[in-house]
Amino acid sequence: MDIHLTSELADGIEAALGDLSKDASLEYCALISACGTIVADVGRVPGTGGEAAVAALATGALFATQKLASILGQDEDEGLLKEDAKRPLYLHPLGADYLLLSLGSETAEAGLVRIASRRFVRRLQGFAKELCIATEMEPEPPQQPVVVNVPTRVAERDLSLIFDDEASSQERPESKIAAAFRTDSTTSRIPDGWPAPQAEVLRRPQKSATETNDGPSFSSVFSTALLGDS
Amino acid sequence: MALVNHRDREVTFKIVYCGTPLGGKTSNLSAIHTRLADNVRGDLISMATGSDSTVFFDYLHVNTVVINGYSTKFQLYTVPGQSQYNATRQLLLRGADGVIFVADSHGERMEENLAAFHTMMRNLEANSIRGESFPIVLQYNKRDLPEAAPVHHMDFLFNSGDRKFPTFEASALQYVNVVETLDAVTQIILEQFHQKTPGGIQVAPRGVQPAQTEGAGAEATSTSN
Numbered sequence A: 001m002d003i004h005l006t007s008e009l010a011d012g013i014e015a016a017l018g019d020l021s022k023d024a025s026l027e028y029c030a031l032i033s034a035c036g037t038i039v040a041d042v043g044r045v046p047g048t049g050g051e052a053a054v055a056a057l058a059t060g061a062l063f064a065t066q067k068l069a070s071i072l073g074q075d076e077d078e079g080l081l082k083e084d085a086k087r088p089l090y091l092h093p094l095g096a097d098y099l100l101l102s103l104g105s106e107t108a109e110a111g112l113v114r115i116a117s118r119r120f121v122r123r124l125q126g127f128a129k130e131l132c133i134a135t136e137m138e139p140e141p142p143q144q145p146v147v148v149n150v151p152t153r154v155a156e157r158d159l160s161l162i163f164d165d166e167a168s169s170q171e172r173p174e175s176k177i178a179a180a181f182r183t184d185s186t187t188s189r190i191p192d193g194w195p196a197p198q199a200e201v202l203r204r205p206q207k208s209a210t211e212t213n214d215g216p217s218f219s220s221v222f223s224t225a226l227l228g229d230s
Numbered sequence B: 001m002a003l004v005n006h007r008d009r010e011v012t013f014k015i016v017y018c019g020t021p022l023g024g025k026t027s028n029l030s031a032i033h034t035r036l037a038d039n040v041r042g043d044l045i046s047m048a049t050g051s052d053s054t055v056f057f058d059y060l061h062v063n064t065v066v067i068n069g070y071s072t073k074f075q076l077y078t079v080p081g082q083s084q085y086n087a088t089r090q091l092l093l094r095g096a097d098g099v100i101f102v103a104d105s106h107g108e109r110m111e112e113n114l115a116a117f118h119t120m121m122r123n124l125e126a127n128s129i130r131g132e133s134f135p136i137v138l139q140y141n142k143r144d145l146p147e148a149a150p151v152h153h154m155d156f157l158f159n160s161g162d163r164k165f166p167t168f169e170a171s172a173l174q175y176v177n178v179v180e181t182l183d184a185v186t187q188i189i190l191e192q193f194h195q196k197t198p199g200g201i202q203v204a205p206r207g208v209q210p211a212q213t214e215g216a217g218a219e220a221t222s223t224s225n
Helices: A007-023 A051-071 A110-136 A153-162 A165-169 A176-187 B025-035 B083-092 B107-126 B151-158 B178-196
Strands: A003-005 A026-033 A038-043 A080-082 A089-094 A098-104 B003-005 B010-019 B058-067 B070-078 B098-104 B136-141 B167-169
Touching: A003 A038, A007 A026, A007 A038, A007 A110, A026 A051, A026 A110, A038 A051, A051 A080, A051 A089, A051 A098, A051 B058, A051 B070, A051 B083, A080 A110, A089 A110, A098 A110, B010 B025, B010 B107, B010 B178, B025 B058, B025 B070, B025 B098, B025 B136, B025 B178, B070 B178, B083 B107, B098 B107, B098 B151, B098 B178, B107 B151, B136 B151, B136 B178, B151 B167, B167 B178
Parallel strands: A003 B003, B010 B070, B010 B098, B098 B136, B136 B167
Antiparallel strands: A026 A038, A026 A098, A080 A089, A089 A098, B003 B010, B058 B070
16 A cells, blocks of 8 residues: 555645744754655755665654654654754654654754644644545546657656666676575485475566556666665 | 555555575665666665674665656665564564565575564564565575575475476676566556556646546646756
8 A cells, every 4th residue: 555645635745744844943944754755845855864864863753762662652642852952853643554753943942843843733643644545545546548758858868777677787797695595506415304495496587578458567676776886 | 554645656666685694685785776877776784793684674765767748766775684684674674665585505504494474474464464465586696606506496485386486596706686576576566556556656746636637648748857
């Protein structure tokens, strides 16, 4: 089951986060899913870590604290405030599946960040509920068979980098280690009483990414993004 | 649970590395971080103790392909291997789109590998993730060790059930089959996602919801990106 964020919902959440950001002098605020993915955000986090890493860490911190609280017998669904001389951080759960992250500016007061954030919790919980409903909806099948299209020049360029048949079909030389494994695997004796192996051991993805009548193949998404390969 | 942002044309997937303590999960992530081009990956966030054990999790995000006009992002997590961190592991598997199980090939670590494998399956169930079709790839790491158990032995232990998982022999420290393992799970995730959303993601011009687009596909692919 996937989360489908429509334009309308994204705009609504961003508007709410924008209002919160103004009210509480925030540097950054975000609605994050429980799996650590940013649903919508406003502002930028300072430093080089990036918003995605901050969201992942914040999610882990909040839900780990909740788990700790539940082990200690504390059942209240309270937020988590990290006070600091600069940039206070406040995390608040929005139901079981989402959370709010508020990062104050250098001059923001920790208490005010918390109060302002809590004021917006109900409004954001409404969006979180809508997201849950959207998540439960199955996407409608298209009327006609649809082939994968590369709609823009940007996409064409990106796909040519990734789905370059010529580049991906060039076999890299097999390492000595890999060669040694092969020898070991084929010559090592099956211990007495063990059944013969059934599973196929793959050494590489089977084929480069191509598009077929059955749809695209996504077999070398990461290999083609390696340093020096593109 | 992929997040599909139709406005910003982004799809985000979560992949989790599970496995026995000190089996090479963090080494996998570190190898990927080292080998991927700077412009497609973020910083590697790692929380390890002095003994190299992961305390909470390691995290790396990667922007890869553009599919059907949507950019795909992958969030890669490792879970802590030690048994006392099971609550953290369960938490991190929440919303996962695929899992790579990293088994330590050392002959003496098979029991620990098996315990970790069964715990992972239980944690997936606890997160309402159904094991029969969920993307799982096995990686037999540390194949360069002289004490490595035979591959067919490991296959028997981890892959002799009704469902056969794709399996890779690897050496994360030497970058052998690390990216290939990740490619394999990514391939399954993207193919399943593609099947779930017939024709891939329906592409609509900015500001128009996919459901409102007539004849989604060839005619409805213009974008301002």
